[in-house]
Amino acid sequence: MIRSMVNCREFFPEGTTSTSSDWSLRYCVYVSGEHVELAKAELEAVCRLLIYDIDITWYGRLAVLDCTANPLGFILERAALVQEGGIVLGEAPSPDLLVDTISEEVFRQHVPGKKTFAIRPQALEGGLPRNERVGVETELGKHIQGLLGLEVSLDNPAALLRVFIHPKTTIICDSEPSVLRRLLRGREPGRKPFFHPSMMNATLSRVMCNLAGVSDGGTVLDPFCGGAGILCEAALLGARVVGVDSQWKMLVGARVNLSQVEADYLLVQGDARSCPVIACDALVTDPPYGRASSTRGLHSLDLITGLVRNLDSIVRQRGESTCICGSQKMGLSEVIREAGFTIGREIGIRVHSGLVREVVTVVL
Numbered sequence: 001m002i003r004s005m006v007n008c009r010e011f012f013p014e015g016t017t018s019t020s021s022d023w024s025l026r027y028c029v030y031v032s033g034e035h036v037e038l039a040k041a042e043l044e045a046v047c048r049l050l051i052y053d054i055d056i057t058w059y060g061r062l063a064v065l066d067c068t069a070n071p072l073g074f075i076l077e078r079a080a081l082v083q084e085g086g087i088v089l090g091e092a093p094s095p096d097l098l099v100d101t102i103s104e105e106v107f108r109q110h111v112p113g114k115k116t117f118a119i120r121p122q123a124l125e126g127g128l129p130r131n132e133r134v135g136v137e138t139e140l141g142k143h144i145q146g147l148l149g150l151e152v153s154l155d156n157p158a159a160l161l162r163v164f165i166h167p168k169t170t171i172i173c174d175s176e177p178s179v180l181r182r183l184l185r186g187r188e189p190g191r192k193p194f195f196h197p198s199m200m201n202a203t204l205s206r207v208m209c210n211l212a213g214v215s216d217g218g219t220v221l222d223p224f225c226g227g228a229g230i231l232c233e234a235a236l237l238g239a240r241v242v243g244v245d246s247q248w249k250m251l252v253g254a255r256v257n258l259s260q261v262e263a264d265y266l267l268v269q270g271d272a273r274s275c276p277v278i279a280c281d282a283l284v285t286d287p288p289y290g291r292a293s294s295t296r297g298l299h300s301l302d303l304i305t306g307l308v309r310n311l312d313s314i315v316r317q318r319g320e321s322t323c324i325c326g327s328q329k330m331g332l333s334e335v336i337r338e339a340g341f342t343i344g345r346e347i348g349i350r351v352h353s354g355l356v357r358e359v360v361t362v363v364l
């Protein structure tokens with residue numbers, strides 16, 4: 001028998017808009033160093049969600065974005081592994097040439113009304129030794145003070161100017177830190193009203209939703225939903241969420257957590273191997289592994305094999321719309337390939353010495 005819980009409140013969050021006046025500008029985004037490959041994949045996936053094309057050039061952990069509208073608001077609100085982003089104010093092949101690219105007009109337009117500033121250099125891929133970075137900071141600081149009459153404030157600057165120094169380029173930008181990263185820390189499983197050790201953490205949940213292209217108003221399924229770590233993040237992105245779990249007590253916990261984020265949800269007790277839900281827009285999940293979650297004596301791989309067999313009917317949206325995370329020992333990718341699907345991304349992330357997780361996207 002299938003038991004279910006439902007809360008069908010209509011939920012139409014506002015879309016993010018971009019300005020069109022910044023058409024000639026470039027933007028830079030600096031991603032976290034924790035899981036660099038995952039962070040890059042997440043940013044690329046988030047950029048694909050925008051309606052306009054973005055060309056991305058990577059300099060180590062720095063992405064320089066060429067596009068016709070300002071994507072920073074959307075990216076900083078959405079991407080869990082982005083640390084900061086800003087408008088490119090000047091760019092030169094090497095740090096000593098940067099001063100010549102700094103124009104008063106560009107600064108006045110994009111750092112308007114600010115009276116104090118600080119410069120924070122950041123070497124990328126061995127861009128410049130530490131002692132030389134201090135020289136760059138001093139020289140640029142003097143130049144900007146003279147040009148714009150701003151005062152240096154190291155403790156509380158109104159404008160934080162970041163200088164990214166890579167062997168191939170040097171870029172100065174007015175940087176804005178990510179607020180989302182702090183919000184995600186406040187949404188970790190231990191801070192939710194219902195907690196279970198098997199729950200997916202908020203940061204990885206958000207990254208996986210981004211990799212699967214979870215969109216505002218779309219339907220997202222987690223067929224091993226547990227306490228709804230993933231579904232809470234999907235709901236906060238504006239998706240309608242559907243959770244399946246074999247254990248009623250986990251669904252009861254999921255309901256508590258989903259209610260807290262005011263999600264539009266449907267929870268169904270069932271077996272992911274014969275998934276009672278079809279035609280979703282995206283699937284984001286982590287099957288049980290390790291001691292934290294129960295498999296009722298079944299092998300995790302069999303659970304995934306059973307689920308993946310029906311993936312075509314469970315997910316209706318074509319493209320990279322499925323993201324699964326498992327222990328690397330499980331061999332997720334092989335199961336997916338054997339079922340005849342194409343892998344989009346296959347990224348290993350080290351959790352601790354005994355556990356390497358694998359995040360895999362499937363192209364339908």
Ligand SMILES: C[S@@+](CC[C@H](N)C(=O)[O-])C[C@H]1O[C@@H](n2cnc3c(N)ncnc32)[C@H](O)[C@@H]1O
Pocket residue numbers: 198199200205222223224225226227228229230231244245246247250270271272273285286287288289293294295296303
């Ligand atoms: C790792 S936890 C899931 C965590 C969850 N995805 C989240 O975002 O917090 C795995 C869940 O799979 C459930 N489970 C185990 N066997 C299952 C099956 N055959 N069908 C559906 N759910 C199952 C367990 O009850 C457990 O809640």
